[in-house]
Amino acid sequence: ETGVTQTPRHLVMGMTNKKSLKCEQHLGHNAMYWYKQSAKKPLELMFVYNFKEQTENNSVPSRFSPECPNSSHLFLHLHTLQPEDSALYLCASSQDGGGVNYGYTFGSGTRLTVV
Amino acid sequence: LAKTTQPISMDSYEGQEVNITCSHNNIATNDYITWYQQFPSQGPRFIIQGYKTKVTNEVASLFIPADRKSSTLSLPRVSLSDTAVYYCLVGDPKAAGNKLTFGGGTRVLVKP
Numbered sequence: 001e002t003g004v005t006q007t008p009r010h011l012v013m014g015m016t017n018k019k020s021l022k023c024e025q026h027l028g029h030n031a032m033y034w035y036k037q038s039a040k041k042p043l044e045l046m047f048v049y050n051f052k053e054q055t056e057n058n059s060v061p062s063r064f065s066p067e068c069p070n071s072s073h074l075f076l077h078l079h080t081l082q083p084e085d086s087a088l089y090l091c092a093s094s095q096d097g098g099g100v101n102y103g104y105t106f107g108s109g110t111r112l113t114v115v
Numbered sequence: 116l117a118k119t120t121q122p123i124s125m126d127s128y129e130g131q132e133v134n135i136t137c138s139h140n141n142i143a144t145n146d147y148i149t150w151y152q153q154f155p156s157q158g159p160r161f162i163i164q165g166y167k168t169k170v171t172n173e174v175a176s177l178f179i180p181a182d183r184k185s186s187t188l189s190l191p192r193v194s195l196s197d198t199a200v201y202y203c204l205v206g207d208p209k210a211a212g213n214k215l216t217f218g219g220g221t222r223v224l225v226k227p
Contacts, residue, residue, distance in 0.1 A: 002158070002160070004158075033215075035217075042217045042218055042219050042220070043159070043217040045215070045216065088156060090158045090159075091158075092158065092215075103149065103161035103164065104151075104159070104161065104215055105161070106157075106158025106159050106160070107158050108156075108157050108158055109156065109157065109158050111156060
């Protein structure tokens with residue numbers, strides 16, 4: 001365990017389904033992130049939250065809807081996805097702007113398959 | 116954000132030392148160099164971070180020359196379990212709103 005927990009680990013959903021990915025961290029970090037990693041592609045930053053406020057949305061389609069109710073929890077709500085949205089979705093947290101030894105702590109990811 | 120360039124892949128054998136060099140010609144004064152390791156179907160894991168000269172921890176060493184335009188991650192005596200993708204990132208850790216941008220990384224394959 002890295003300190004960042006993602007559930008579920010695997011998810012298969014139809015294109016008309018609605019599902020949510022959950023991320024939880026108890027590291028005392030104040031920033032949380034969603035990344036997408038498709039096969040043989042670099043990680044793509046999707047959303048950034050700082051102190052519960054969304055500070056970045058990297059032109060992500062509206063079928064992905066993030067929610068950050070507090071600095072320990074982050075959700076990614078999914079609806080009417082496309083097969084090309086199948087990927088590994090990674091959550092990370094960090095102490096934003098803090099200290100020399102900063103680093104992101106990533107969860108193990110949710111492997112999403114859209115059928 | 117400073118762009119980084121690193122080899123796409125490297126092969127090695129168990130017990131050997133693996134050195135991965137990353138180029139970052141446009142590194143800024145306040146930027147640090149950070150390396151992450153990623154195993155298949157897992158999130159990246161922080162390995163090491165440095166600003167200049169040499170940094171060593173229980174996992175790896177990071178060598179940074181005086182001009183800081185490149186850096187080399189050194190993995191001593193690799194084992195099969197070190198097979199992974201290694202990412203070099205450059206950024207200012209003290210900057211507000213700092214966010215990590217990953218490149219393609221270097222895929223290291225350790226053979227028996």
